[in-house]
Amino acid sequence: MNFRLIVHIARTLLLARVGQTLVAAIGVTFSIAMFITLLSFMTGLNDMLDSLILNRTPHVRLYNEIKPSENQPVNMAPEFKDSYNFIYSVKASTSRQEIYNSGPIMQAVKTDDRVLGVAPKIMAQVFFNEGTLDITGSIHGIDVEAESNLFFFQDYVTTGKAMDAKNVANSIILGKGLADILLAEVGDVVQVTTAQGERFPLKVVGFFQSGIQEIDRVQSYASIGTVQKLLGKSNSYITDIQVKLKDVNMAPAVAKEYAQLFQIDAEDIQTANSQFETGSNIRTLISYSVGITLLVVAGFGIYNILNMMIYEKMDSIAILKATGFSGRDVNRIFLVIALSIGFFGGMTGLLVGFIFSSIIDQIPFNTDALPTVKTYPINYSAAFYFIGSTFSLVTTYLAGFFPARKASKVDPVEIIRGK
Protein backbone atom coordinates (compact mmCIF):
# COMPACT_ATOMS: atom_id res chain seq x y z
CA MET A 1 0.00 0.00 0.00
CA ASN A 2 1.18 3.39 -0.99
CA PHE A 3 -0.69 5.06 1.81
CA ARG A 4 2.06 7.48 2.81
CA LEU A 5 2.52 8.59 -0.77
CA ILE A 6 -1.22 9.08 -1.22
CA VAL A 7 -1.43 11.15 1.95
CA HIS A 8 1.59 13.13 0.82
CA ILE A 9 -0.01 13.92 -2.55
CA ALA A 10 -3.37 14.73 -0.95
CA ARG A 11 -1.69 17.08 1.50
CA THR A 12 0.26 18.86 -1.20
CA LEU A 13 -2.89 19.33 -3.30
CA LEU A 14 -4.74 20.63 -0.26
CA LEU A 15 -2.04 23.02 0.84
CA ALA A 16 -1.76 24.42 -2.68
CA ARG A 17 -5.35 25.59 -2.26
CA VAL A 18 -5.32 26.86 1.29
CA GLY A 19 -8.20 29.26 0.72
CA GLN A 20 -10.60 26.71 -0.69
CA THR A 21 -9.58 24.15 1.86
CA LEU A 22 -10.24 26.61 4.65
CA VAL A 23 -13.69 27.48 3.31
CA ALA A 24 -14.61 23.80 3.20
CA ALA A 25 -13.14 23.11 6.62
CA ILE A 26 -14.80 26.15 8.18
CA GLY A 27 -18.15 24.88 6.93
CA VAL A 28 -17.57 21.64 8.79
CA THR A 29 -16.20 23.46 11.82
CA PHE A 30 -19.22 25.70 11.98
CA SER A 31 -21.74 22.93 11.70
CA ILE A 32 -20.00 20.67 14.21
CA ALA A 33 -19.60 23.58 16.62
CA MET A 34 -23.29 24.38 16.30
CA PHE A 35 -24.18 20.74 16.67
CA ILE A 36 -22.19 20.42 19.89
CA THR A 37 -23.38 23.72 21.33
CA LEU A 38 -27.00 23.08 20.48
CA LEU A 39 -27.06 19.59 21.89
CA SER A 40 -25.10 20.51 25.01
CA PHE A 41 -27.43 23.39 25.69
CA MET A 42 -30.65 21.59 24.81
CA THR A 43 -29.71 18.54 26.80
CA GLY A 44 -28.62 20.77 29.67
CA LEU A 45 -32.07 22.35 29.64
CA ASN A 46 -33.69 18.96 29.36
CA ASP A 47 -31.75 17.62 32.28
CA MET A 48 -32.63 20.67 34.32
CA LEU A 49 -36.32 20.44 33.54
CA ASP A 50 -36.32 16.71 34.13
CA SER A 51 -34.51 17.14 37.39
CA LEU A 52 -37.23 19.51 38.56
CA ILE A 53 -39.44 16.48 38.90
CA LEU A 54 -37.48 13.36 38.20
CA ASN A 55 -34.57 14.02 40.54
CA ARG A 56 -36.99 14.28 43.37
CA THR A 57 -39.21 11.46 42.35
CA PRO A 58 -38.41 8.03 43.67
CA HIS A 59 -37.77 5.49 40.97
CA VAL A 60 -40.11 3.13 42.74
CA ARG A 61 -42.60 4.21 45.36
CA LEU A 62 -44.10 1.64 47.71
CA TYR A 63 -47.37 2.61 49.39
CA ASN A 64 -50.79 1.39 50.41
CA GLU A 65 -53.56 2.71 48.31
CA ILE A 66 -56.88 3.11 50.06
CA LYS A 67 -59.19 0.93 48.04
CA PRO A 68 -61.72 -1.80 48.61
CA SER A 69 -60.31 -5.25 48.94
CA GLU A 70 -60.34 -7.11 45.68
CA ASN A 71 -61.09 -10.32 47.48
CA GLN A 72 -64.32 -9.76 49.29
CA PRO A 73 -64.94 -12.30 52.09
CA VAL A 74 -67.88 -13.87 50.36
CA ASN A 75 -65.67 -14.94 47.49
CA MET A 76 -63.35 -16.68 49.89
CA ALA A 77 -66.07 -18.61 51.66
CA PRO A 78 -65.98 -22.22 50.42
CA GLU A 79 -69.77 -22.58 50.24
CA PHE A 80 -70.06 -19.77 47.68
CA LYS A 81 -67.02 -20.75 45.72
CA ASP A 82 -68.93 -22.05 42.74
CA SER A 83 -71.51 -19.32 42.60
CA TYR A 84 -71.27 -15.90 41.01
CA ASN A 85 -71.54 -13.33 43.77
CA PHE A 86 -72.98 -9.88 43.21
CA ILE A 87 -71.84 -7.51 45.90
CA TYR A 88 -73.27 -4.02 46.01
CA SER A 89 -71.95 -0.87 47.59
CA VAL A 90 -68.46 -2.06 48.33
CA LYS A 91 -66.50 0.34 50.56
CA ALA A 92 -62.88 0.59 51.54
CA SER A 93 -62.51 -0.48 55.13
CA THR A 94 -59.95 0.36 57.78
CA SER A 95 -58.36 3.12 55.77
CA ARG A 96 -54.87 2.16 56.71
CA GLN A 97 -52.27 4.02 54.74
CA GLU A 98 -49.56 2.69 56.93
CA ILE A 99 -47.17 0.29 55.38
CA TYR A 100 -47.30 -2.82 57.43
CA ASN A 101 -43.94 -4.29 58.31
CA SER A 102 -42.15 -1.26 56.93
CA GLY A 103 -38.95 -2.02 58.82
CA PRO A 104 -38.33 -5.47 57.32
CA ILE A 105 -39.39 -4.24 53.86
CA MET A 106 -36.84 -1.42 53.99
CA GLN A 107 -34.18 -3.84 55.15
CA ALA A 108 -34.97 -6.19 52.30
CA VAL A 109 -35.00 -3.44 49.69
CA LYS A 110 -31.73 -2.00 50.94
CA THR A 111 -29.92 -5.28 50.41
CA ASP A 112 -31.15 -5.49 46.81
CA ASP A 113 -28.19 -5.03 44.44
CA ARG A 114 -30.14 -2.88 42.01
CA VAL A 115 -31.05 -0.37 44.71
CA LEU A 116 -29.05 2.79 45.29
CA GLY A 117 -30.90 3.85 48.40
CA VAL A 118 -34.15 3.86 50.30
CA ALA A 119 -35.90 6.72 52.08
CA PRO A 120 -39.03 6.40 54.22
CA LYS A 121 -41.71 9.02 54.16
CA ILE A 122 -44.98 9.97 55.80
CA MET A 123 -47.55 12.06 54.02
CA ALA A 124 -49.90 13.95 56.27
CA GLN A 125 -52.70 16.25 55.19
CA VAL A 126 -53.00 19.24 57.53
CA PHE A 127 -54.44 22.72 57.86
CA PHE A 128 -52.15 25.64 58.45
CA ASN A 129 -53.91 28.15 60.66
CA GLU A 130 -53.30 31.80 59.92
CA GLY A 131 -55.59 33.99 61.95
CA THR A 132 -59.06 32.90 61.05
CA LEU A 133 -57.89 31.26 57.87
CA ASP A 134 -57.29 27.56 57.44
CA ILE A 135 -55.05 26.73 54.56
CA THR A 136 -54.89 23.16 53.36
CA GLY A 137 -51.48 21.77 52.90
CA SER A 138 -49.40 18.71 53.39
CA ILE A 139 -46.47 17.87 55.54
CA HIS A 140 -43.98 15.32 54.33
CA GLY A 141 -42.24 13.56 57.13
CA ILE A 142 -38.82 12.66 55.81
CA ASP A 143 -35.54 11.18 56.83
CA VAL A 144 -33.61 14.36 56.11
CA GLU A 145 -30.27 12.66 55.45
CA ALA A 146 -31.65 9.99 53.15
CA GLU A 147 -33.81 12.53 51.38
CA SER A 148 -30.80 14.79 50.81
CA ASN A 149 -28.60 11.98 49.60
CA LEU A 150 -31.12 10.49 47.24
CA PHE A 151 -33.35 13.35 46.20
CA PHE A 152 -31.16 16.42 46.68
CA PHE A 153 -33.47 17.85 49.32
CA GLN A 154 -30.88 20.27 50.64
CA ASP A 155 -30.53 21.88 47.18
CA TYR A 156 -34.07 23.11 47.31
CA VAL A 157 -33.91 24.53 50.80
CA THR A 158 -33.15 28.12 49.85
CA THR A 159 -33.40 29.67 53.27
CA GLY A 160 -32.22 27.96 56.43
CA LYS A 161 -30.58 24.57 56.66
CA ALA A 162 -32.17 21.29 55.67
CA MET A 163 -30.63 19.50 58.63
CA ASP A 164 -32.39 21.83 61.06
CA ALA A 165 -35.61 19.96 60.31
CA LYS A 166 -33.98 17.04 62.05
CA ASN A 167 -31.90 18.83 64.63
CA VAL A 168 -34.50 21.28 65.90
CA ALA A 169 -37.40 19.70 67.72
CA ASN A 170 -40.89 20.29 66.32
CA SER A 171 -39.61 22.20 63.33
CA ILE A 172 -40.87 22.58 59.79
CA ILE A 173 -39.52 23.72 56.45
CA LEU A 174 -42.22 25.53 54.52
CA GLY A 175 -42.65 25.85 50.79
CA LYS A 176 -41.79 29.40 49.78
CA GLY A 177 -45.27 30.00 48.39
CA LEU A 178 -46.88 28.65 51.52
CA ALA A 179 -44.65 30.78 53.73
CA ASP A 180 -45.67 33.86 51.75
CA ILE A 181 -49.32 33.08 52.32
CA LEU A 182 -48.73 32.48 56.01
CA LEU A 183 -46.50 35.55 56.28
CA ALA A 184 -44.07 33.32 58.12
CA GLU A 185 -40.41 34.09 58.61
CA VAL A 186 -37.68 31.74 59.69
CA GLY A 187 -37.90 31.48 63.48
CA ASP A 188 -41.68 32.03 63.55
CA VAL A 189 -44.05 29.44 64.87
CA VAL A 190 -46.94 28.26 62.69
CA GLN A 191 -50.02 26.47 63.90
CA VAL A 192 -50.94 23.21 62.28
CA THR A 193 -54.17 21.25 62.64
CA THR A 194 -54.21 17.59 61.71
CA ALA A 195 -57.08 15.78 60.08
CA GLN A 196 -57.87 14.33 63.48
CA GLY A 197 -58.38 17.86 64.80
CA GLU A 198 -55.30 18.17 66.91
CA ARG A 199 -53.41 21.43 66.90
CA PHE A 200 -49.65 21.72 66.97
CA PRO A 201 -47.23 24.62 66.97
CA LEU A 202 -44.24 24.07 64.67
CA LYS A 203 -41.17 26.23 64.39
CA VAL A 204 -40.19 27.39 60.91
CA VAL A 205 -36.51 26.63 60.31
CA GLY A 206 -36.34 27.18 56.55
CA PHE A 207 -38.01 27.59 53.20
CA PHE A 208 -37.74 25.43 50.16
CA GLN A 209 -38.37 26.12 46.51
CA SER A 210 -39.00 23.18 44.26
CA GLY A 211 -39.23 25.23 41.08
CA ILE A 212 -42.87 24.33 40.72
CA GLN A 213 -45.02 26.97 42.37
CA GLU A 214 -48.05 24.78 42.82
CA ILE A 215 -46.03 22.47 45.00
CA ASP A 216 -44.42 25.30 46.94
CA ARG A 217 -47.83 26.68 47.88
CA VAL A 218 -49.08 23.56 49.64
CA GLN A 219 -46.14 21.48 50.66
CA SER A 220 -43.84 21.49 53.64
CA TYR A 221 -41.31 19.17 55.18
CA ALA A 222 -40.64 18.00 58.70
CA SER A 223 -38.69 15.15 60.17
CA ILE A 224 -40.37 11.76 60.33
CA GLY A 225 -40.43 11.89 64.12
CA THR A 226 -42.21 15.23 64.13
CA VAL A 227 -44.91 14.01 61.77
CA GLN A 228 -45.35 10.77 63.70
CA LYS A 229 -45.91 12.84 66.81
CA LEU A 230 -48.27 15.14 64.93
CA LEU A 231 -50.40 12.21 63.85
CA GLY A 232 -50.11 10.48 67.18
CA LYS A 233 -48.55 7.42 65.62
CA SER A 234 -45.81 5.10 66.80
CA ASN A 235 -42.29 5.46 65.48
CA SER A 236 -42.75 2.60 63.05
CA TYR A 237 -45.52 4.43 61.19
CA ILE A 238 -44.55 5.06 57.55
CA THR A 239 -46.80 5.62 54.57
CA ASP A 240 -44.30 5.59 51.72
CA ILE A 241 -41.06 3.86 50.98
CA GLN A 242 -39.12 5.65 48.26
CA VAL A 243 -36.60 3.59 46.37
CA LYS A 244 -33.90 4.98 44.14
CA LEU A 245 -32.34 2.50 41.73
CA LYS A 246 -28.92 2.42 40.13
CA ASP A 247 -30.53 2.16 36.72
CA VAL A 248 -33.75 4.07 36.32
CA ASN A 249 -34.78 1.92 33.37
CA MET A 250 -35.18 -1.03 35.71
CA ALA A 251 -37.93 0.77 37.61
CA PRO A 252 -41.01 -0.84 35.98
CA ALA A 253 -39.62 -4.34 36.46
CA VAL A 254 -38.55 -3.70 40.04
CA ALA A 255 -41.90 -2.09 40.89
CA LYS A 256 -43.74 -5.14 39.62
CA GLU A 257 -41.49 -7.46 41.55
CA TYR A 258 -41.83 -5.55 44.82
CA ALA A 259 -45.58 -5.31 44.48
CA GLN A 260 -45.66 -9.12 44.28
CA LEU A 261 -43.08 -9.70 46.93
CA PHE A 262 -44.37 -7.32 49.61
CA GLN A 263 -48.07 -7.42 48.71
CA ILE A 264 -48.08 -3.68 48.40
CA ASP A 265 -48.75 -0.98 45.80
CA ALA A 266 -45.68 0.01 43.81
CA GLU A 267 -45.46 2.78 41.29
CA ASP A 268 -42.50 3.31 38.96
CA ILE A 269 -41.20 6.66 37.81
CA GLN A 270 -41.94 6.02 34.16
CA THR A 271 -45.63 5.52 34.86
CA ALA A 272 -45.77 8.45 37.24
CA ASN A 273 -44.07 10.90 34.91
CA SER A 274 -44.57 9.70 31.38
CA GLN A 275 -45.30 13.19 30.06
CA PHE A 276 -41.83 14.46 30.93
CA GLU A 277 -40.10 11.89 28.85
CA THR A 278 -42.13 12.87 25.80
CA GLY A 279 -41.10 16.50 26.18
CA SER A 280 -37.40 15.69 26.53
CA ASN A 281 -37.52 13.31 23.61
CA ILE A 282 -39.00 15.92 21.33
CA ARG A 283 -36.46 18.54 22.35
CA THR A 284 -33.63 16.09 21.77
CA LEU A 285 -35.07 15.14 18.41
CA ILE A 286 -35.23 18.78 17.34
CA SER A 287 -31.63 19.39 18.37
CA TYR A 288 -30.39 16.37 16.47
CA SER A 289 -32.35 17.32 13.35
CA VAL A 290 -30.97 20.84 13.34
CA GLY A 291 -27.43 19.58 13.97
CA ILE A 292 -27.60 16.99 11.26
CA THR A 293 -29.13 19.45 8.81
CA LEU A 294 -26.18 21.75 9.42
CA LEU A 295 -23.82 18.88 8.75
CA VAL A 296 -25.54 17.93 5.55
CA VAL A 297 -25.26 21.51 4.36
CA ALA A 298 -21.56 21.46 5.19
CA GLY A 299 -21.35 18.17 3.32
CA PHE A 300 -22.72 19.79 0.19
CA GLY A 301 -20.16 22.55 0.62
CA ILE A 302 -17.39 19.98 0.64
CA TYR A 303 -18.95 18.21 -2.31
CA ASN A 304 -18.94 21.42 -4.34
CA ILE A 305 -15.43 22.35 -3.42
CA LEU A 306 -14.12 18.89 -4.22
CA ASN A 307 -15.92 18.89 -7.53
CA MET A 308 -14.39 22.24 -8.37
CA MET A 309 -11.02 21.01 -7.25
CA ILE A 310 -11.28 18.00 -9.54
CA TYR A 311 -12.06 20.20 -12.53
CA GLU A 312 -9.06 22.32 -11.71
CA LYS A 313 -6.85 19.31 -11.17
CA MET A 314 -7.84 17.42 -14.32
CA ASP A 315 -4.32 17.89 -15.68
CA SER A 316 -2.74 16.67 -12.50
CA ILE A 317 -5.02 13.65 -12.46
CA ALA A 318 -4.11 12.88 -16.08
CA ILE A 319 -0.39 13.12 -15.30
CA LEU A 320 -0.73 10.93 -12.24
CA LYS A 321 -2.52 8.32 -14.31
CA ALA A 322 -0.08 8.57 -17.22
CA THR A 323 2.84 8.04 -14.85
CA GLY A 324 1.36 4.92 -13.31
CA PHE A 325 -1.15 5.87 -10.63
CA SER A 326 -4.26 3.74 -10.91
CA GLY A 327 -7.84 4.93 -10.72
CA ARG A 328 -7.96 3.50 -7.22
CA ASP A 329 -4.96 5.59 -6.14
CA VAL A 330 -6.58 8.74 -7.51
CA ASN A 331 -9.83 7.83 -5.80
CA ARG A 332 -8.00 7.45 -2.51
CA ILE A 333 -6.16 10.72 -2.91
CA PHE A 334 -9.43 12.60 -3.18
CA LEU A 335 -11.04 10.64 -0.38
CA VAL A 336 -8.10 11.48 1.85
CA ILE A 337 -8.55 15.11 0.88
CA ALA A 338 -12.25 14.98 1.80
CA LEU A 339 -11.65 13.11 5.02
CA SER A 340 -8.87 15.38 6.17
CA ILE A 341 -11.12 18.38 5.61
CA GLY A 342 -13.72 16.52 7.67
CA PHE A 343 -11.23 15.50 10.31
CA PHE A 344 -9.54 18.83 10.90
CA GLY A 345 -12.73 20.83 10.37
CA GLY A 346 -14.52 18.48 12.73
CA MET A 347 -11.82 18.58 15.40
CA THR A 348 -11.80 22.35 15.37
CA GLY A 349 -15.57 22.23 15.46
CA LEU A 350 -15.52 20.10 18.59
CA LEU A 351 -13.16 22.55 20.22
CA VAL A 352 -15.19 25.60 19.17
CA GLY A 353 -18.37 23.85 20.26
CA PHE A 354 -16.81 23.18 23.64
CA ILE A 355 -15.77 26.82 23.96
CA PHE A 356 -19.26 28.03 22.98
CA SER A 357 -20.82 25.68 25.51
CA SER A 358 -18.47 26.90 28.22
CA ILE A 359 -19.37 30.49 27.39
CA ILE A 360 -23.09 29.73 27.62
CA ASP A 361 -22.36 27.93 30.86
CA GLN A 362 -21.05 31.23 32.25
CA ILE A 363 -24.07 33.32 31.33
CA PRO A 364 -26.09 34.08 34.48
CA PHE A 365 -29.56 32.61 34.52
CA ASN A 366 -31.44 33.40 37.69
CA THR A 367 -35.02 32.54 38.21
CA ASP A 368 -37.03 32.15 41.35
CA ALA A 369 -38.42 28.94 40.06
CA LEU A 370 -35.02 27.31 39.90
CA PRO A 371 -33.06 28.05 43.03
CA THR A 372 -30.23 25.67 42.25
CA VAL A 373 -29.58 27.09 38.78
CA LYS A 374 -27.28 30.10 38.57
CA THR A 375 -26.17 29.96 34.93
CA TYR A 376 -27.57 28.43 31.78
CA PRO A 377 -27.35 24.67 32.06
CA ILE A 378 -24.99 22.77 29.77
CA ASN A 379 -24.56 19.06 29.45
CA TYR A 380 -20.95 18.21 28.56
CA SER A 381 -21.69 14.66 27.57
CA ALA A 382 -18.86 12.98 25.65
CA ALA A 383 -21.52 11.31 23.54
CA PHE A 384 -22.20 14.54 21.62
CA TYR A 385 -18.52 14.91 20.83
CA PHE A 386 -18.37 11.32 19.70
CA ILE A 387 -21.47 11.66 17.52
CA GLY A 388 -20.23 15.00 16.18
CA SER A 389 -16.86 13.66 15.12
CA THR A 390 -18.35 10.48 13.67
CA PHE A 391 -20.86 12.49 11.70
CA SER A 392 -18.27 14.92 10.39
CA LEU A 393 -16.24 12.00 9.05
CA VAL A 394 -19.26 10.24 7.61
CA THR A 395 -20.61 13.33 5.87
CA THR A 396 -17.25 14.31 4.43
CA TYR A 397 -16.71 10.75 3.29
CA LEU A 398 -20.05 10.78 1.51
CA ALA A 399 -19.37 14.26 0.15
CA GLY A 400 -16.02 13.07 -1.15
CA PHE A 401 -17.27 9.76 -2.47
CA PHE A 402 -18.74 10.90 -5.78
CA PRO A 403 -16.15 13.52 -6.66
CA ALA A 404 -13.42 10.98 -5.87
CA ARG A 405 -15.07 8.40 -8.06
CA LYS A 406 -15.35 10.94 -10.83
CA ALA A 407 -11.66 11.74 -10.45
CA SER A 408 -10.75 8.08 -10.59
CA LYS A 409 -12.63 7.73 -13.88
CA VAL A 410 -10.86 10.62 -15.60
CA ASP A 411 -9.52 9.40 -18.93
CA PRO A 412 -5.97 10.74 -19.24
CA VAL A 413 -6.03 10.42 -23.04
CA GLU A 414 -8.94 12.80 -23.28
CA ILE A 415 -7.20 15.37 -21.11
CA ILE A 416 -3.84 15.09 -22.83
CA ARG A 417 -5.40 15.18 -26.28
CA GLY A 418 -7.56 18.13 -25.30
CA LYS A 419 -4.58 20.37 -24.66
Added chain:
Amino acid sequence: MSEIILEARHINKCFHDPVTVQVLRDITFTVDKGEFVSVIGKSGCGKSTLLYILSTMDTDYEGELLIDKELMTNKREIELARIRNEKIGFVFQFHYLLNEFTVLQNVMLPGLKLKKLPQEEVEHRAMERLKMLGIDHLASKIAYKISGGEKQRVAIARALINDPHIVMGDEPTGNLDIRNSEMVFDIFKELAEVHNQTLLIVTHDQSFAERTQRIIEMEDGRIISG
Protein backbone atom coordinates in the same frame (compact mmCIF):
# COMPACT_ATOMS: atom_id res chain seq x y z
CA MET B 1 18.96 -11.21 -32.82
CA SER B 2 18.13 -8.38 -30.48
CA GLU B 3 15.46 -8.31 -27.85
CA ILE B 4 11.95 -7.05 -28.75
CA ILE B 5 10.64 -4.47 -26.30
CA LEU B 6 7.40 -3.46 -27.95
CA GLU B 7 5.23 -5.27 -30.42
CA ALA B 8 2.01 -4.14 -32.10
CA ARG B 9 -0.04 -6.79 -33.90
CA HIS B 10 -2.78 -5.77 -36.30
CA ILE B 11 -3.97 -2.82 -34.27
CA ASN B 12 -7.17 -1.17 -35.52
CA LYS B 13 -8.88 1.75 -33.92
CA CYS B 14 -12.15 3.48 -34.70
CA PHE B 15 -13.78 6.59 -33.30
CA HIS B 16 -17.54 6.47 -33.22
CA ASP B 17 -18.25 10.09 -32.56
CA PRO B 18 -20.31 11.29 -34.39
CA VAL B 19 -19.80 8.82 -37.25
CA THR B 20 -17.54 5.82 -37.23
CA VAL B 21 -14.11 6.73 -38.55
CA GLN B 22 -11.29 4.26 -38.69
CA VAL B 23 -8.19 6.08 -37.52
CA LEU B 24 -5.70 3.20 -37.34
CA ARG B 25 -5.59 0.35 -39.81
CA ASP B 26 -3.74 -2.87 -39.21
CA ILE B 27 -0.73 -1.39 -37.46
CA THR B 28 1.92 -4.07 -37.05
CA PHE B 29 5.53 -3.39 -36.07
CA THR B 30 8.14 -4.09 -33.41
CA VAL B 31 10.68 -2.00 -31.58
CA ASP B 32 13.91 -3.62 -30.38
CA LYS B 33 15.77 -2.82 -27.22
CA GLY B 34 18.02 0.20 -27.56
CA GLU B 35 16.37 1.48 -30.73
CA PHE B 36 15.76 5.19 -31.21
CA VAL B 37 12.64 5.32 -33.40
CA SER B 38 10.76 8.35 -34.67
CA VAL B 39 7.20 8.33 -36.01
CA ILE B 40 6.28 10.90 -38.62
CA GLY B 41 3.27 11.62 -40.77
CA LYS B 42 0.82 14.30 -41.73
CA SER B 43 -1.31 15.95 -39.12
CA GLY B 44 -4.34 13.83 -38.38
CA CYS B 45 -2.87 10.58 -39.66
CA GLY B 46 -3.20 8.93 -36.24
CA LYS B 47 0.24 9.25 -34.66
CA SER B 48 -0.98 10.45 -31.28
CA THR B 49 -3.80 7.93 -31.28
CA LEU B 50 -1.29 5.14 -31.88
CA LEU B 51 1.00 6.39 -29.16
CA TYR B 52 -1.79 6.49 -26.59
CA ILE B 53 -2.56 2.86 -27.41
CA LEU B 54 1.09 1.85 -27.21
CA SER B 55 1.42 3.58 -23.87
CA THR B 56 -1.52 1.47 -22.53
CA MET B 57 -3.52 4.57 -21.64
CA ASP B 58 -6.03 3.88 -24.40
CA THR B 59 -7.46 0.37 -24.19
CA ASP B 60 -10.26 0.77 -26.70
CA TYR B 61 -8.73 -0.87 -29.80
CA GLU B 62 -8.62 -4.11 -31.73
CA GLY B 63 -5.46 -6.15 -32.14
CA GLU B 64 -2.72 -7.02 -29.71
CA LEU B 65 -0.07 -5.05 -27.91
CA LEU B 66 2.92 -6.63 -26.21
CA ILE B 67 5.38 -4.80 -24.03
CA ASP B 68 8.43 -6.70 -22.86
CA LYS B 69 6.82 -9.80 -24.47
CA GLU B 70 3.85 -9.47 -22.17
CA LEU B 71 0.37 -9.12 -23.66
CA MET B 72 -1.19 -5.83 -22.61
CA THR B 73 -4.50 -6.29 -24.34
CA ASN B 74 -7.43 -6.94 -21.97
CA LYS B 75 -5.38 -6.41 -18.83
CA ARG B 76 -7.08 -4.71 -15.92
CA GLU B 77 -6.70 -0.96 -15.41
CA ILE B 78 -4.75 -1.40 -12.19
CA GLU B 79 -2.25 -3.77 -13.83
CA LEU B 80 -1.79 -1.43 -16.78
CA ALA B 81 -1.16 1.43 -14.37
CA ARG B 82 1.58 -0.61 -12.76
CA ILE B 83 3.14 -1.46 -16.11
CA ARG B 84 3.06 2.21 -17.16
CA ASN B 85 4.65 3.07 -13.88
CA GLU B 86 7.43 0.53 -14.15
CA LYS B 87 8.12 0.04 -17.83
CA ILE B 88 7.05 3.12 -19.75
CA GLY B 89 8.28 6.67 -19.54
CA PHE B 90 6.10 9.27 -21.20
CA VAL B 91 7.00 12.77 -22.41
CA PHE B 92 4.18 15.00 -23.67
CA GLN B 93 4.23 17.93 -26.02
CA PHE B 94 2.89 20.21 -23.36
CA HIS B 95 5.15 19.83 -20.41
CA TYR B 96 2.80 18.25 -18.00
CA LEU B 97 4.16 18.65 -14.50
CA LEU B 98 2.30 18.70 -11.21
CA ASN B 99 2.32 22.40 -10.42
CA GLU B 100 1.81 21.95 -6.70
CA PHE B 101 5.03 19.99 -6.34
CA THR B 102 8.69 20.88 -6.59
CA VAL B 103 10.78 19.78 -9.53
CA LEU B 104 12.42 17.08 -7.43
CA GLN B 105 9.08 15.79 -6.15
CA ASN B 106 7.72 15.65 -9.70
CA VAL B 107 10.61 13.47 -10.75
CA MET B 108 10.35 11.31 -7.64
CA LEU B 109 6.60 10.59 -7.70
CA PRO B 110 6.62 7.65 -10.17
CA GLY B 111 9.56 6.20 -8.26
CA LEU B 112 7.75 6.49 -4.94
CA LYS B 113 4.68 4.96 -6.52
CA LEU B 114 6.71 1.98 -7.76
CA LYS B 115 7.98 1.52 -4.21
CA LYS B 116 10.85 -0.71 -5.18
CA LEU B 117 13.42 1.53 -3.56
CA PRO B 118 13.38 3.44 -0.29
CA GLN B 119 12.62 7.13 -0.47
CA GLU B 120 16.25 8.24 -0.02
CA GLU B 121 17.33 6.05 -2.90
CA VAL B 122 14.54 7.41 -5.14
CA GLU B 123 15.62 10.93 -4.23
CA HIS B 124 19.23 10.10 -5.00
CA ARG B 125 18.30 8.68 -8.39
CA ALA B 126 16.07 11.68 -9.17
CA MET B 127 18.98 14.02 -8.43
CA GLU B 128 21.23 11.92 -10.64
CA ARG B 129 18.84 12.30 -13.53
CA LEU B 130 18.36 16.01 -12.96
CA LYS B 131 22.14 16.36 -12.95
CA MET B 132 22.46 14.41 -16.16
CA LEU B 133 19.97 16.79 -17.78
CA GLY B 134 21.76 19.82 -16.30
CA ILE B 135 18.86 21.04 -14.19
CA ASP B 136 19.84 19.85 -10.73
CA HIS B 137 19.99 23.46 -9.57
CA LEU B 138 16.20 23.68 -10.07
CA ALA B 139 15.44 20.70 -7.85
CA SER B 140 13.74 22.61 -5.06
CA LYS B 141 11.82 25.03 -7.28
CA ILE B 142 8.06 24.79 -7.63
CA ALA B 143 7.31 23.20 -11.00
CA TYR B 144 5.37 26.05 -12.59
CA LYS B 145 8.09 28.57 -11.88
CA ILE B 146 10.57 27.25 -14.44
CA SER B 147 10.84 27.81 -18.20
CA GLY B 148 9.28 25.65 -20.91
CA GLY B 149 12.55 24.04 -21.95
CA GLU B 150 13.38 23.32 -18.35
CA LYS B 151 9.96 21.79 -17.79
CA GLN B 152 10.47 19.46 -20.70
CA ARG B 153 13.77 18.32 -19.28
CA VAL B 154 12.11 17.72 -15.92
CA ALA B 155 9.48 15.64 -17.72
CA ILE B 156 12.25 13.60 -19.32
CA ALA B 157 13.91 13.10 -15.95
CA ARG B 158 10.56 11.94 -14.60
CA ALA B 159 10.12 9.54 -17.51
CA LEU B 160 13.52 8.02 -16.68
CA ILE B 161 13.16 7.65 -12.92
CA ASN B 162 12.15 3.98 -12.95
CA ASP B 163 14.59 2.92 -15.71
CA PRO B 164 11.74 2.20 -18.14
CA HIS B 165 11.95 -0.32 -20.95
CA ILE B 166 10.83 2.35 -23.36
CA VAL B 167 10.42 6.10 -23.38
CA MET B 168 7.58 7.43 -25.55
CA GLY B 169 7.17 11.02 -26.58
CA ASP B 170 4.37 12.82 -28.40
CA GLU B 171 6.04 15.76 -30.11
CA PRO B 172 8.23 16.48 -27.08
CA THR B 173 9.94 19.30 -28.97
CA GLY B 174 6.78 20.58 -30.63
CA ASN B 175 6.38 23.41 -28.23
CA LEU B 176 10.03 24.41 -27.83
CA ASP B 177 12.29 26.88 -29.62
CA ILE B 178 15.16 25.61 -31.74
CA ARG B 179 17.78 25.82 -29.02
CA ASN B 180 15.67 23.87 -26.53
CA SER B 181 14.60 21.40 -29.21
CA GLU B 182 18.24 20.73 -29.96
CA MET B 183 18.96 20.22 -26.31
CA VAL B 184 16.09 17.74 -25.93
CA PHE B 185 17.20 15.90 -29.07
CA ASP B 186 20.74 15.68 -27.75
CA ILE B 187 19.43 14.26 -24.52
CA PHE B 188 17.47 11.57 -26.35
CA LYS B 189 20.47 10.77 -28.49
CA GLU B 190 22.69 10.41 -25.49
CA LEU B 191 20.11 8.23 -23.77
CA ALA B 192 19.97 5.98 -26.80
CA GLU B 193 23.68 5.80 -27.49
CA VAL B 194 25.22 5.92 -24.05
CA HIS B 195 22.52 4.34 -21.93
CA ASN B 196 21.03 2.03 -24.57
CA GLN B 197 17.60 3.47 -23.82
CA THR B 198 14.75 2.50 -26.16
CA LEU B 199 12.91 5.56 -27.48
CA LEU B 200 9.76 5.95 -29.59
CA ILE B 201 9.18 9.58 -30.46
CA VAL B 202 6.36 11.08 -32.53
CA THR B 203 7.50 14.25 -34.26
CA HIS B 204 6.66 16.77 -36.91
CA ASP B 205 10.23 17.90 -37.16
CA GLN B 206 11.78 16.35 -40.26
CA SER B 207 15.34 17.10 -39.22
CA PHE B 208 14.71 15.56 -35.82
CA ALA B 209 13.40 12.39 -37.44
CA GLU B 210 16.27 12.14 -39.90
CA ARG B 211 18.81 12.01 -37.11
CA THR B 212 17.12 9.05 -35.35
CA GLN B 213 18.07 5.44 -36.08
CA ARG B 214 14.74 4.48 -37.62
CA ILE B 215 11.80 6.37 -39.06
CA ILE B 216 8.27 4.98 -39.11
CA GLU B 217 6.15 6.92 -41.56
CA MET B 218 2.38 6.92 -41.28
CA GLU B 219 -0.31 8.01 -43.65
CA ASP B 220 -4.03 7.81 -43.16
CA GLY B 221 -3.84 5.41 -40.24
CA ARG B 222 -1.35 3.03 -41.87
CA ILE B 223 2.38 2.53 -41.59
CA ILE B 224 3.72 3.12 -45.07
CA SER B 225 7.39 2.71 -44.34
CA GLY B 226 9.74 1.69 -41.51
